[in-house]
Amino acid sequence: KCSFIDAWGYGAIHIAGKLYKSHRLAWLYVHGVWPKRFLDHINGNRADNRICNLREASDKQNAWNTRRPTTNISG
DSSP states (O other): OEEEEOTTSOEEEEETTEEEEHHHHHHHHHHSSOOSSEEEETTSOTTOOOGGGEEEEOHHHHHTTOOOOTTOOOO
């Protein structure tokens, strides 16, 4: 096993040659099923993989706490 933080700030783990996001593995461990689609970090901290900070989310919900692009000049 090898774990690291990927380029987007998410924990990632190699298991048997396959790459998994650590928050998705945490969800599987606690709930016994893979998330259906998106998992959202409620507080926006990608390193905070506590189950109370994760929720299954739609596309729209997942975008709610997206950070503003660094190229944004309008505020």
